[in-house]
Amino acid sequence: MLLVRRFEERVLQLFTRGELFGTTHTYIGQEANAVAVLNHLEERDIVFSNHRCHGHYLVRTGDAEGLFGEMMGKAEGICGGRGGSQHLCRDNFFSNGILGSTAPIAAGMTLAEKLKGSDAIGALFLGDGALGEGIVYETLNLISLWKIPLLIVVENNYYAQTTPLKTHFAGSFTDRAKAFHIEADEFKSNDVEFLYEGISDIVEDIRRNQRPRFLVLHTYRLSAHSKGDDFRPADEIKHWTEKDPLKILKPRLKSNIAESLEQEVKRVLSYAEEAAREMPFPSLNESQPQPEYCLEMVRQ
Amino acid sequence: MLLVRRFEERVLQLFTRGELFGTTHTYIGQEANAVAVLNHLEERDIVFSNHRCHGHYLVRTGDAEGLFGEMMGKAEGICGGRGGSQHLCRDNFFSNGILGSTAPIAAGMTLAEKLKGSDAIGALFLGDGALGEGIVYETLNLISLWKIPLLIVVENNYYAQTTPLKTHFAGSFTDRAKAFHIEADEFKSNDVEFLYEGISDIVEDIRRNQRPRFLVLHTYRLSAHSKGDDFRPADEIKHWTEKDPLKILKPRLKSNIAESLEQEVKRVLSYAEEAAREMPFPSLNESQPQPEYCLEMVRQ
Amino acid sequence: MRYFESLNAALHQLMREDERVYVMGEDILDPYGGAFKVTKGLSESFPGRTLTTPVSEAAITGIAIGMAMRGLKPVLEIMFGDFVTLIADQLVNSAVKFNWMYNHQVSVPLVIRVPMGGRRGYGPTHSQTLESMFMGVPGLKIIAPSHYHNPGDLLKYAVSKNNQPLMFIENKRLYPQKLVTVDSVGKAGDFYIKQLANGENGYPTISLSLMKNEPPQVTLITYGGMAPFAIEAAMEVFMNEEILVEILLPSALKPLPVKDILPSVRTTGKVVVAEEGVKTSGWGAELASVLNKNAFNQLKCPVERVGAKEFPIPSSMPLEKEILPGAEDIVEAITLLMGD
Amino acid sequence: MRYFESLNAALHQLMREDERVYVMGEDILDPYGGAFKVTKGLSESFPGRTLTTPVSEAAITGIAIGMAMRGLKPVLEIMFGDFVTLIADQLVNSAVKFNWMYNHQVSVPLVIRVPMGGRRGYGPTHSQTLESMFMGVPGLKIIAPSHYHNPGDLLKYAVSKNNQPLMFIENKRLYPQKLVTVDSVGKAGDFYIKQLANGENGYPTISLSLMKNEPPQVTLITYGGMAPFAIEAAMEVFMNEEILVEILLPSALKPLPVKDILPSVRTTGKVVVAEEGVKTSGWGAELASVLNKNAFNQLKCPVERVGAKEFPIPSSMPLEKEILPGAEDIVEAITLLMGD
Ligand SMILES: Cc1ncc(C[n+]2csc(CCOP(=O)(O)OP(=O)(O)O)c2C)c(N)n1
Ligand SMILES: Cc1ncc(C[n+]2csc(CCOP(=O)(O)OP(=O)(O)O)c2C)c(N)n1
Ligand SMILES: [Mg+2]
């Protein structure tokens, strides 16, 4: 959790210094979700994340170096610099930048595992905004009908980009899943230990009973949507700053442990950042010949 | 209701005789729905129908001649023969052949009327199968958020083409709307008078309170999906034949009235069919010059 | 054997021989067996691997993509080609991108079967020829056999030898057509048949000529459902005006089999490109541009393109006939070229 | 005035002058004012007619279609052009068909604004140039102003004078660019500027030349976000090799303004067509085919097409630069032509 937070803080600095390409969406404030969910999963399980994927990725893989490299557009980044911040892939971890489009794909991967007789399950992360996309409901119907062991995690941070929940969302989160006969739960907490406990049975049930579940985690992002401006009310942000998951956790750690964790994370991240900085940039020639399907012939 | 039934029976005969183009989806068995819903609407209200639209169209307009002409591909058909069976438009009546795609369009037309200060409402017909399309849920969210006075009528005939409901549909019809905070009702009856009564308040509420409603009508089609084979169990069809809406209504009519209705419908339809047969075929030159956007110039 | 039977037999064989093959789509179960019967019998023989789906084109495409990413070989039927608009995002922003964007960590061997085309009176939303929308999508293959090809063989090749998203176009009017068989002297009907790029990449181009040793005067390039009209037109201009046409029927639309096409074009210098889809920015636009570039000095006159007029496809058959290209349009184009 | 400011001012004026105009899209409300600030201030001035929407591209397009059918004039923003895949069905199977298919009983005067293009490092799903997918869609207009046009004027024309679905392409890299103004002798920078088809159809083509009275040797046709690279390339070949290029910047992609283009092509006989999108089946494919047909005798060598290589658009800038076409690619194409 600390690693994610400190990573993201560096990312914002690197952007300011112009060392990163494109854009980014930081996970600051939502870290408890990734930790609580992903620590219940096995290596063989599939995780499909979204545009706000750094936290999910780091909790899953710990690979800060690869992610720094990817965001710096380097050949040794996770995807050779091709994907950038929101298009990641490593082992069983994936993310993509088209909201909602990931839902059936995650379902299909999970279904394939089920059909092959593996007991791997899938986890799909969506935001409240992504629930605006119709394909999510097509997928709910299908995973319910076909009993696909997929956990859909909706991280409701009360905003889709700049649009408040009540402006873009009608009705109830959990009812949207229950209408398809998918069991749905929700938690409103940034207490990682509490969440971890609560989610345990859900993941267990998915694996054991080979059926989908829907999990809504109400939370808040403490930084801007991407790098840019943040127009949310100051007192709202303040209210949630009190509930910062790190703040909740910290008092439970012995102070010297907290301190040494900070030091270790700092060391790891400094190293990773530096290593990424040293990586070469990719080039097309090295990376792949122009593919077969570009057949326009050379001039005579 | 009788007009619709006898029209469709003729349509099936005309297909057998090769007088019609393309394909068709008859409404036989579902007629009570169209009658019960559409008789509550005003002329200014908007109706958006689907592939199974003949019944809706005839109840709305009585225009058998135009529909025959359209299905025969004639220049004086409803849309000049361009649309054919499933792409109709006249006054405030519309249909289109892409399942679900009609939902936001009907919502947008209805919204426009609301924004213009008219008190027209909209009615959208969907089948159970069309609820597989994600765009329906995007629309549910929007009509709820924006309080669009649209009545969504789901005609559940327990099949999407050849696929039984339980193979393509998980969960509950009404819950799918309620999850978006849209009030939802359902009726399972082919008794047109009973339905007409039941729907009255719903339409009234939509118009008065300018909000959407969702109405599920469970019914059955007594003919094949289109012209082709019908693989449904014989006893299932038999069961529903007993509930044929015409059979339910007939005993309530004096027998001489029933008989004279039959005669009148026969006369009307014979006339309409013959008139359609006499119509000319369309041709491109008459109908429209090649549009401006085809600009490839003539050869020098 | 008919076109649809060839495809059906191929699916049976694929499923029999490779248990990673899954066939998916709307209404594909027996006894119905799919809107065009291509999937008939599969659900009886392979019930667990024949998945009939809800009416959710986008999501079932996504599910098939996911399955392909995990080592299965899904073959997805989109009931009518007009609905490819609904799967455009899954195709363009996911399926074709993943292999390269994820730096080759995954591949997506997905075959999507798409019945395209009009001339059945189905009207504006069930008659289109939309493959040209996807001709410019990097990472996608597009294959469209005619009845001079063996569609089943091509489908088998596509499913078993292919490692990327592939759109397999089947023209609806070809389904009931008998496959053309070549006799002992290499003829089918009046035409000598040659197979170009013989299996080189599994998607051969077929060449048809009325004379064996005489050089053709015009090259007519077309594909899929236009093949019967090409035959008709070639016969007509030969009978009436003794113009000798070589017909080329590529089965691959993307990548364009330029190597199969250039020799004939360089011989004749006169080219007609015909397609059922709209002419503007169609398949023929790319082809004409490529020929302009690669056979500039041999072209004696502009490449003539034949295609649909820019209208929706109407239901009324006489009107549809005016809008979709037919043999007369090809004849007219050939005659125009010969005037030069 | 900058490109995005011109569009923004146009929207303000449109909404002020016609209360049928509605502006819709994701995250368009103030103070944010839209992802690229084109809608800034609208929600403060016209709160009831500035509709921010859920993340539902397909449905909001449908809603806008419905509004247009009932006499309103919706202007819809799709936040990133990459998401046009999500609205493809609404566009292709509804919006563009209704007028003709319903026998002219309705019309759909819908303007969809679409920011396209890369070079910002946004990566594979936020950088594409996808308009060529829609070049062959009957009934659709596609407009794409450069900063040599007045994008605001074009948008105003599109909204107020147009009666059919129209895709309005805005290249993201142009947003911060200053609009080019022409001085008293008709020059902007080093170039003489002429406006072709002067307002004839409201979507003019701009011609740029380094010399006023000397005939150009090469015609370079491009649009939108490629304009700056065209300028750079034209300067370079002139400085280094004294090659005189006429640059043509159509603002209409569909229909192609063939009449604006032919005179220059017939003069030079040497043509480069450049676009940011993928070359295969791109805008240039149609254009090259049309030129092949309409200027066959004047073309001295093949039309050279410049476009993106067939890959997804990577996030890494150096890699993106290799894939997207730039000034060097245009220079190379010009040099090649001059070698003929
Ligand atoms: C299909 C699609 N539409 C729009 C966007 C642009 N976009 C990126 S993030 C975002 C808001 C997403 O909100 P939410 O799902 O709640 O996730 P959060 O950012 O709050 O974590 C939007 C609209 C996109 N990436 N994909
Ligand atoms: C987007 C789309 N997908 C598939 C089809 C083909 N199709 C036409 S009718 C139909 C079944 C529709 O079932 P339902 O909505 O229940 O209506 P019903 O036919 O039962 O009245 C299908 C799959 C279509 N027209 N549009
Ligand atoms: Mg959110």
Ligand SMILES: [Mg+2]
């Ligand atoms: Mg049904």
